[in-house]
Amino acid sequence: MERTFSGRVWVLGDDIDTDIIMPTEYLALKSIENMKPYAFSPLRTDLAGQIQPGDILVAGKNFGCGSSREQAPEVIKALGVSAIIAKSYARIFFRNSINNGLLLIENADLPDLVQEGDTVEVEVGKEVVYQGKSYPTAPLPQNLLDILEAGGLVKAMQKLNGIKQKGEADGRDTD
Amino acid sequence: MGMTIAEKIIANAAGKGVVGAGEIHTVALDYLMSNDGTTHLTIDMYQKLRHPRIADTKKLVWIVDHNVPCDSPKTAASQKKMRDFAKDHGIDFYEGDGICHQIMAEKYVSPGMMIFGADSHTCTYGALGAFGTGVGCTDYLYGMVTGTSWVMVPETLQFRLHGKLGHGATARDLILTIIGQIGANGANYKAMEFTGDGLATLSMSDRLSICNLCVEAGAKTALMETDAVTLEYLKEHGSREVKAAYTSDPDAVFAKVYEIDLDQIVPVVARPHFVDSVVPTTESKGTRINEAFLGSCNNGRIEDLRLGAEIVKGRKVAPHVRFLVVPASRDVYLEALKEGLLQTFLDAGAIVMNPNCSVCWGSCQGVIGEGEVLISTGTRNFKGRAGDKNSFVYLGSAATVAASAIKGAIAGPEDL
Numbered sequence: 142m143e144r145t146f147s148g149r150v151w152v153l154g155d156d157i158d159t160d161i162i163m164p165t166e167y168l169a170l171k172s173i174e175n176m177k178p179y180a181f182s183p184l185r186t187d188l189a190g191q192i193q194p195g196d197i198l199v200a201g202k203n204f205g206c207g208s209s210r211e212q213a214p215e216v217i218k219a220l221g222v223s224a225i226i227a228k229s230y231a232r233i234f235f236r237n238s239i240n241n242g243l244l245l246i247e248n249a250d251l252p253d254l255v256q257e258g259d260t261v262e263v264e265v266g267k268e269v270v271y272q273g274k275s276y277p278t279a280p281l282p283q284n285l286l287d288i289l290e291a292g293g294l295v296k297a298m299q300k301l302n303g304i305k306q307k308g309e310a311d312g313r314d315t316d
Numbered sequence: 317m318g319m320t321i322a323e324k325i326i327a328n329a330a331g332k333g334v335v336g337a338g339e340i341h342t343v344a345l346d347y348l349m350s351n352d353g354t355t356h357l358t359i360d361m362y363q364k365l366r367h368p369r370i371a372d373t374k375k376l377v378w379i380v381d382h383n384v385p386c387d388s389p390k391t392a393a394s395q396k397k398m399r400d401f402a403k404d405h406g407i408d409f410y411e412g413d414g415i416c417h418q419i420m421a422e423k424y425v426s427p428g429m430m431i432f433g434a435d436s437h438t439c440t441y442g443a444l445g446a447f448g449t450g451v452g453c454t455d456y457l458y459g460m461v462t463g464t465s466w467v468m469v470p471e472t473l474q475f476r477l478h479g480k481l482g483h484g485a486t487a488r489d490l491i492l493t494i495i496g497q498i499g500a501n502g503a504n505y506k507a508m509e510f511t512g513d514g515l516a517t518l519s520m521s522d523r524l525s526i527c528n529l530c531v532e533a534g535a536k537t538a539l540m541e542t543d544a545v546t547l548e549y550l551k552e553h554g555s556r557e558v559k560a561a562y563t564s565d566p567d568a569v570f571a572k573v574y575e576i577d578l579d580q581i582v583p584v585v586a587r588p589h590f591v592d593s594v595v596p597t598t599e600s601k602g603t604r605i606n607e608a609f610l611g612s613c614n615n616g617r618i619e620d621l622r623l624g625a626e627i628v629k630g631r632k633v634a635p636h637v638r639f640l641v642v643p644a645s646r647d648v649y650l651e652a653l654k655e656g657l658l659q660t661f662l663d664a665g666a667i668v669m670n671p672n673c674s675v676c677w678g679s680c681q682g683v684i685g686e687g688e689v690l691i692s693t694g695t696r697n698f699k700g701r702a703g704d705k706n707s708f709v710y711l712g713s714a715a716t717v718a719a720s721a722i723k724g725a726i727a728g729p730e731d732l
Contacts, residue, residue, distance in 0.1 A: 165700075169388060170390075183700040186573075229504060
């Protein structure tokens with residue numbers, strides 16, 4: 142995971158739910174690659190086709206509310222989105238995103254200020270810079286950062302040789 | 317300092333004496349429930365692990381309930397993968413027996429348990445005093461392999477219920493009203509705990525309905541105390557033992573306390589496309605509907621079917637309306653059959669279906685077309701949730717749905 146990067150932003154509203162991010166009718170498609178064109182389609186039909194690798198999504202409160210479908214963060218990751226900046230996230234989506242190596246940033250002010258197409262600079266766990274002004278962001282707990290750094294929970298598990306044996310302690314709460 | 321129910325369950329599952337909100341702990345899981353929404357993805361990841369193993373197969377419960385019976389070769393392949401894996405590994409497996417949360421309530425959940433479910437409505441189990449929380453398939457995999465997971469101890473919002481429901485209002489109207497009040501992220505990352513003298517007036521069916529919908533306010537879990545109603549339910553459903561019956565300590569710290577007078581609650585609907593867009597049903601009356609749905613893990617129990625049947629008895633479903641009735645489990649189905657409720661629905665012109673998630677999940681049965689309107693006892697009314705992206709879902713109680721099916725427009729029993 143890059144610690145500093147910049148990207149062009151797409152701006153979405155409040156309460157972007159998982160049925161908007163990945164509608165139910167496309168969940169049976171064979172792979173995430175096949176689902177990509179339909180991401181966000183109930184809200185913005187063309188958006189998935191316009192998002193370029195490295196772009197950043199900006200949204201209001203409660204991003205990712207709704208179901209536990211992991212295809213939601215997966216498809217955003219597959220579109221090449223480098224990070225989401227929102228006022229807040231629904232908790233299941235938050236866990237699922239970290240577990241899939243998708244960086245989530247919380248900031249209360251920035252989503253109301255940026256315009257679609259603008260560029261922001263991110264320093265992970267520290268700040269987002271927009272038009273020369275710094276918007277501080279809270280650092281993630283170390284156990285979540287470890288998962289992100291590994292590229293997701295499955296990869297983090299592989300790093301721990303796949304499985305923690307019963308009763309075996311690895312000295313940290315990455316579980 | 318005292319602890320909340322949520323803190324006590326986590327402390328117990330983490331083997332700690334005391335825990336506090338905001339701390340991250342590793343907990344042992346009592347059950348891990350997964351359904352056909354994502355289990356095939358969990359299996360794919362499991363098979364890619366270098367040394368795949370399951371910590372304890374007795375902790376796993378797998379339930380096919382989202383697409384039942386199967387609706388396409390693709391979902392058939394996913395379900396076959398799940399079925400074969402469950403058989404090979406001796407995992408408790410159900411299909412066609414009902415919706416996952418209803419089966420878990422009927423057969424597995426016990427007060428004090430810590431349960432992960434690969435489904436957002438796992439918070440339902442709080443009705444039985446268990447800490448149930450929804451996770452994705454990757455978190456599920458980790459729990460399956462290690463028997464543990466990490467949780468952040470949530471703050472608790474406490475709802476003190478007083479008095480008794482009246483005015484034709486149901487438990488569903490109560491929880492929709494609360495969600496309307498606190499908003500779709502009003503309980504984000506938090507536990508919602510229900511207590512007070514009013515709790516004793518609510519049946520287990522009411523309690524399951526209330527806890528089930530708490531995720532629509534963003535809650536991590538919902539919790540209720542274990543009382544006579546809980547113990548009676550456990551006795552009637554396999555005489556299950558209580559793992560630990562917790563109540564919050566008098567000096568426990570709550571993020572916020574709400575006092576709710578049950579007799580102030582009136583029938584409400586959540587309008588498209590947000591669960592927190594809640595108004596009194598009177599404000600939406602007359603809205604023409606195309607379909608009505610009585611079912612789901614929220615409102616497909618025998619009490620809901622009784623309520624619906626009482627309203628449609630001797631009446632006919634409006635000619636332009638499809639009225640889907642979907643019992644939440646095989647046990648509910650059999651009881652409804654025994655009581656003659658299914659006959660009542662069929663006589664009225666309803667379509668009675670097998671236990672499953674049905675149109676609440678929006679990919680299998682009864683999806684609605686462009687411009688169509690559904691009144692539903694389902695869990696969500698997001699844009700496109702029940703079919704076409706340009707369709708409309710209203711959420712209401714079993715009484716509102718049944719009355720609307722007869723009227724052909726959103727209505728209450730008093731309008732018939």
